[in-house]
Amino acid sequence: MRAIVYRGVNDLCLETVPVPEIGDGELLVKVAVCGVCPTDIKKIHYGLLPPPRIYGHETAGTIVKIGGKRSTLTVRSPSAPKFVVKVGDRVALHHHVPCMVCHFCRHRAFAQCPTNKRTGVTAGFEPAGGGFAEYVRVMPFVLPGVVKIPPRNTFEEAAMFEPLNTVLKAVNRLNVLPGDRVLVAGQGPIGLMFTKLLKLRGAHVLATDLLESRLKLARRFGAKWAVNANAQDSALAIPEDFFPKQTRGSAASVNRMAPFDAAVIAVPSDAAVRQAVQMVRGAGQIMLFAHTKRAGTGTPSADGHAASGLYPLDLASICVDEKDLMGSYAADFTIQKEVGRLIFSREFDMRKLITHRFPLEKAAEAVELAAHPTEDSLKVVVSVNN
Ligand SMILES: [Zn+2]
Ligand SMILES: [Zn+2]
Numbered sequence: 001m002r003a004i005v006y007r008g009v010n011d012l013c014l015e016t017v018p019v020p021e022i023g024d025g026e027l028l029v030k031v032a033v034c035g036v037c038p039t040d041i042k043k044i045h046y047g048l049l050p051p052p053r054i055y056g057h058e059t060a061g062t063i064v065k066i067g068g069k070r071s072t073l074t075v076r077s078p079s080a081p082k083f084v085v086k087v088g089d090r091v092a093l094h095h096h097v098p099c100m101v102c103h104f105c106r107h108r109a110f111a112q113c114p115t116n117k118r119t120g121v122t123a124g125f126e127p128a129g130g131g132f133a134e135y136v137r138v139m140p141f142v143l144p145g146v147v148k149i150p151p152r153n154t155f156e157e158a159a160m161f162e163p164l165n166t167v168l169k170a171v172n173r174l175n176v177l178p179g180d181r182v183l184v185a186g187q188g189p190i191g192l193m194f195t196k197l198l199k200l201r202g203a204h205v206l207a208t209d210l211l212e213s214r215l216k217l218a219r220r221f222g223a224k225w226a227v228n229a230n231a232q233d234s235a236l237a238i239p240e241d242f243f244p245k246q247t248r249g250s251a252a253s254v255n256r257m258a259p260f261d262a263a264v265i266a267v268p269s270d271a272a273v274r275q276a277v278q279m280v281r282g283a284g285q286i287m288l289f290a291h292t293k294r295a296g297t298g299t300p301s302a303d304g305h306a307a308s309g310l311y312p313l314d315l316a317s318i319c320v321d322e323k324d325l326m327g328s329y330a331a332d333f334t335i336q337k338e339v340g341r342l343i344f345s346r347e348f349d350m351r352k353l354i355t356h357r358f359p360l361e362k363a364a365e366a367v368e369l370a371a372h373p374t375e376d377s378l379k380v381v382v383s384v385n386n
Contacts (some may be wrong), residue, residue, distance in 0.1 A: 003054050003123050003133035004363040009047040012132075012364040017054075017124045020137035024068035027085070027138035027146070029093065031061040031384040032155035034131030035163065036363075036370040038190070042293055043128075044367060054123040056131025056363075056382065057095040060149065060158035063087050064135070077144030079334055085146060092158035093138060094145025095121040095129050097333050111330040115141060132363045132382055145333055150344050156381060157343055160350040162331055163379075165339045167193040167289075170328035171201065172335070174262050174285050178202030181242070183260045183276060185229065186267030186290065187214040187221075189353050189379040194264045194289075196221045196348055206242060206260070209267075213375040220352075229272070236275060255281060266290050277313065283322040292329070353379040360384045 003017045022028045035058030043049050063085060066073050072086040078100045085091065098105050099115035110116050120142030123130030130136040138146065149158045167190060176182060180203045184194045187209040195205050199222025207218035208229035215226035225239050244254055261284050263276035268290040276286045317323050342348045355378045358366035363382045370380040 001123075001134035002360055003130075004056075004360065005051075005125070006044055006053045006055055006128075007051050010045060011051075012044065012367065014361050014363075017133070019135050020122060020124055020130075022065060022067040022137050025073065025140045025143075026067040027063050027073070027143070028065035028067075029059070029061040029091065029136050029138055030064045031056075031059055031131055031134060031136055032090075033061075033159040034059045034129075034382045034384060035159045036366050036380045036382065037163065038188075038290070038370070039292055040129070041367055041371045045371065046293065049128070050126075052125045053128035054125060054130045054133050055128050056133070057093075057119075057121065057129030058159045058162045058381075059093045059095075059121065059129065059131035059136060060155040060161075061091065061093070061136070061385070063089045063091060073143075075143045075146065080144055080336070083148075085143075085148070090149040090155065090158070092147045092149060092161040093121050093131075093136070094142055094147070094162065094331065094333065094336070095119050096330060097142045097145045108332075108334075110332055110334075116330070116333075131384075132360065134360070134384060145336065147336060147340055153344050154351070156354050157350045159381060160343060160353065160379070161336075161339055163190065164193055164343060164348070164350070165331040165335060166190075166328070167197060168335055168339055168342070169330075169332035170194070170264070170287055170289055171197045172332070173326065173328055174264075174287060176201055176203050176262055179204065180261035181206065181259060183208070183263040183279065184218075184223070185263065185265050185269070185272040185276065187211075187218045187223075187226075188266065188373060190289065191264075191266035192217060192221045192353065192378070193348075194266055195223050197342075198264075199223070200347070203261075206238070208236065208272075211373075211375060217378070236279065258282070258284075260284060263287065264289060268293065274313075277317055277323060277325065280323055283324075285324040285326060288325070288327040291327070354381055356380045357383045 005015045034056040040055040076082045098110040098113040104112040119127040120139040123133030182203045205223045206225040207223035218226045258281045264287045
């Protein structure tokens, strides 16, 4: 079969590799669509993990074989009702599933669970998702994450399952109440998902980005205000109608210097974090979502947004002002049902996010575009067997 093999920093090669062999209780899935995810891009650009690997983990496709000469398989997990999959089912895959019983899982810190750190979907070599290949093997421990796609929904919509899950997980960690004012910095595909989900929760979102086209989109995704965050300019130009009228009650207490109840940083910019810590009110929350590159790993990107991981923070803003600086990473397996409801009902229509499709042999171009978005690009996907 054809696959895009990561051979070293920025080196993605179209190669012929064996179709993965599957064992008893495993699935062979013919890949239809795989989304290009920023975390894979970082691994490819900075060489964070040793080659060779086949990346791609936002995968949807069709079950073509079940190990052990079976045509159906019953999937059981401690956290979800059992279900049956069969050959021919259209499915979205989930490459990380936690054990649900370890110390981390008992604290609902699923991304830290050792089982969750294992990758259970592979097209060969060290398992790395494998979605940039024609077929993937799905191992038993990630089967509880398999989601069947309703007939009316597309593979592309299903491929957005994992990214939307990660965003919903982060939104769930915020104490956002209806009517709260939330800053969402960065309106790429992930930032737009935050804007939309927060809007669905009744929050008033002020979205920022450097691209005018994305600010326009942010409004369409539910942002009440959309402001260009000029990188050179430290002060955010907040529109006057953002501030509630200073009459009586809670409105009178809005601090114009720190008017946000929460902030989401969906762009790997340290300056955006510093600004958000200042502009969130006391006891507000600052959610880091894009700072996925550790300090000292690889060279900084040329766009000036490379996160150093090191910058001075007035710790009194955490202690005295009780601001929560928090992060969220990866998906929460236990909210799959809610993710499915949002996507498959089209309450959140994922089709609006996907702007570019590349065939498998051009996956390297897909990664380049996703890494260097243009005015008209949002979510980029690789169409494999279409
Ligand atoms: Zn992803
Ligand atoms: Zn666990």
